[in-house]
Every structure is written in C-alpha cells, then in structure tokens.
Amino acid sequence: MRVSTYIKKWFPLFALPTTLAFVLAFVVPFGLGLYLSFTKFQTVNDATWVGLRNYTNAFTRDTDFVRALWFTVRFAVVSVITVNVIAFALASLLTRAIKGTNIFRAVFFLPNLIGGIVLGYVWLNIINGLLIRFFQKDITFSSAYGFWGLVIVVNWQMIGYMMIIYIAGIQNIPGDVLEAADIDGASPWNKLFNVTIPMVAGSITICVFLTMANCLKLFDQNLALTNGAPKNTTEGMALNIFRTFYNQQEQGIGQAKAVVFFVFVAAIAFIQLRATRSREVEG
C-alpha cells in the first residue's frame, strides 16, 4: 500500500492551480528579470543585449545607489539593535507576573498589524508636528531627521512582534534552571547573562533574522515618511530601485540594481543561517 502512488495521478487537481499561479507571479517574472538586467529595454519586447553595462551603470552613473546601500546598512544595524534590546527588555519584564501583562502585550503588539504606508503617514504627521512646533522645520530639512524618524517608526512597529517571540522563548526556560541559579546565589545580572540569554539563543536568532530581513527590504515606510528627502539622502535600496524604474525610466539599470539587491539580501540571510547552524552544532 503506497499512498504516494494513489495521490500521484492527481497532480492536476492538487498541485496545478498553485503551480500555475506561482509560475505566472514568480517563476516567469524572476527569470525574465534576470535576463532583462543584461539588456536595454523600455517595454520588455524591445530588449537588446548590453552585457554588464547596466551593472556598471548602476554603480557609476550616479552615487545614489551606493549611498542607498550605505543608508540601508546603517539603518538596519541601528534598528536591529534597538528593536531587539527593547523587545527583550519588555519580554523579560512581562514574564515576571506583573499585573496587567496581557493588556500590555496587546498594546505593544498592536502597531505590528498596521501596514507600512499608514504607519508612515501617521508618524509623518507626528514628527512634522513636533519639528515645526519646536524648530520651525519639517522632516525634509535634514537627512538625520529622516533617518531617526524611520528608526522610530520601525521600532514602534516591530518591537511588539519580537517581544511576543521573546516571551515564548523565556517561558520555555525550565523553572528549575533559574531556581538553581538562585540557590547558587547568582545576581540578577548574572542570571540574565549566564542563564536567560543563552537559554533563549534560538529566539534571538529568529528575531535578529526577521528584523534584519524587514529592515533591509524596507519600502513602504520609507516611501511614506521621507520619500528620499532631502535630495535622496534618506533613500533605502528598495526605494532607490523603485525610483530608478518609475521616476527615471531607466528600466535596465533598475533591473540590474534589483538583482544586486536580491543577491545582497540573500547573502546576508545565508550568512546568518550558516552562523546560527554552526553555533547550534557546537551547543
């Protein structure tokens, strides 16, 4: 009795609908995108092969793409650290039988459900309101305003989500481990660094991975909050690619940048997974 052979002939019913949609929405666009990054084109049909010229142009025609890359990296590093430190601190407070834990959790988690565009405009009004009131300037005045504005938006959005994952991790620590540490007379700091943090290493891995991926791919918040102002200095990679396609009408260069962006994001994800896998083997 082989289940496999029974099911096998049912490919058209079970696998075909998803596969068709997947081919149309992903496989063809991906392959076509890869090919078009080596061509000059406006509409796809008029593509002519140009080799690596789009790739060299992406970096040399202007400095915006390199600047966007640097912006994305700085933004991701700062946000990954702040989001995870704050989320972990909240999680360790909320796992200590403080009153109203469930309400606090819900409040901190709520912004995560709101999309980047709406979030971006909510904060644009608040940040501009503050800046105009106290400095008579708005967010387009300085790239530092835009940078820290984005950091605030992303923190408000993601802390609650990461906090939930940390809470699950902390609750999985066996109680007797912490008790044993208490009996041995460990100080709270000792317990934190030598018991709690090593025991939730798995959650830390997940959260750092998720925040990193989200920050590198940031688009909606960037578009809504600064749209690159002033003078493209607050433009992340995703936004830079979008504007190369649709504002500058440089499809070939935009597609080459998109390939570079994909390789960059995939490489960082791969390195992170490798690093954690080797650590898990040791541990």
Add this chain to the structure above:
Amino acid sequence: MKREVVFKTIGFIGLFVLALLWLVPFVLILVNSFKGNLFISQNFFAFPTSKSFMGGANYTTGLGKTGFVSALRLSLFITVVSTLVIVLVTSMTAWYIARVKAWYTSALYYLFVFSMIVPFQMVMFTMSKVANMTHLDNRLGMIVLYTGFGAGLSVFIFVGFIRSIPIEIEEAAMIDGAATWRVFFFVIFPILRPTAVTIAILNAMWIWNDFLLPYLVIGSQWKTIPVAVQSYMVGAYGQKDMGGFMAMLVLAIVPIVIFFLVGQKSIIKGVTAGAVKG
C-alpha cells in the same frame, strides 16, 4: 521579598507609562480627525477647542474626496478571497508535495522555499508586465498574483506540518476505499486546521497592508486602502484636506483594531508560529 515588591511596582509603572506612550500616535490621529484643517497644521498636539472642533465633518466630506469607501470594499474583497484561495490551494499542493516522492515534487518544494528570500523589487517590474500580457491586471487577477507570490511561505509551513502527520492515517482511509480527494478534505484538512488559521492570518495581514503590488498592477484604475492613502497624500492638487486625511487614517486603522480585538489570541499565536517556522 520586599525588594521583589519594589521591583514589580517600578516595573509596572514603567510599563504603564510606556504603554501610554505607545498609544499616543493613535490618540493624536483620532483627535486631529475632529479638527479643522488650519488647526491641524497650526498645532498638531492641541485638543480640539470649540473653535477648531469640526464634529464629524472630516468623516462626511473628507471621505468623499479620498474615495475611502470604494477602497475599503476592494481591500476587503481582495484580502478575503485571496486568503481563502491561498489556504485551499496551497494546503492541497503541500499535501501532494509532502506525500508524493518524485523529482518534480522536490524541485517544486525548493522553488517555493527559494521564492521566500527574493525581495519584491526583483520581480516588481516584470510581474506587472506579465500581469498586463496575461490580462491579470484586474481585481480577479490580483487573487491569482497573490496566490502565486504568497505560495512560498504557505506551502513551506503546510509541508512542514503535514510531514509530522503519520502516513498511516491516509493509508487506513485509502484501504477503506475513500477516494483521494475525500481523504484530503475529510481526513487531512481537519487535522491541518490550526496551521490553516496561521496561514490565513499571515496572508490576510500581508495582503491587507500590501502597497506595491496593487499600486503597480491595478493602481491606476482601482485603489486598495494603502494605495488610496498614498495617492491622496502624494497627488495633492491644490490644498490638501488634512482633516479628511486624518479621518481616512483613522478608518484605515479601525478595521485592523477590530480584527485584532476579535481574534487576538489566534493572531498572536499564528504570528509566533509563522515566525518560528519561517
């Protein structure tokens, strides 16, 4: 013991203040949605006074200008239908992939997993071109595109779960003479229900909030809520009606808050499960 009490009190007060701070953005948008245009830009942080209070005017006149009602209807339609389709077809595909051992099932599986790490910008231009050419650039076509682009994560999570179900369950049903499709819908799918809820929540959140895909593919004719919000803010002809915009933001957030209050437990559980598996 006493130290513990002091710690807990301080912790509670700290969390309480932080939670209030967390809610300030919601309150500010809500407050300003009742103020006149001039007063919003003059002082965003002032409560409405008898002079600046507009009542529900921003909601009645502003919403007409922003086209919010049709955007709400479209967002609901695309989100609900796509989510249902995704749950149905990806669970079927995942069962096929998990149970049929063949080169093409593992090839398909790795393609789905691969698609999860590809950023949208990589396919954004070509996908909208393919959608044009295949006439998927309409409201129904969006459902096909979401199914295709959302398939990766959904299939991945479903396959992981199905592999933990003992195959003897299907064997027993098949020995009893149940047709293959019956085995899936009456034996396997009920077991998958908790995972299906997770998949539904993850996809619904993504599709409801998604901006770029509907903007690029159908944005010039039909606007979902995020597209409507963005285009109102950017496409300002003359004086922007900020009061109407505030009302729009409030109404864009309200459905999400209702959704959260209704399904809080399964949303948090689903989001956590999705993260841990993904």
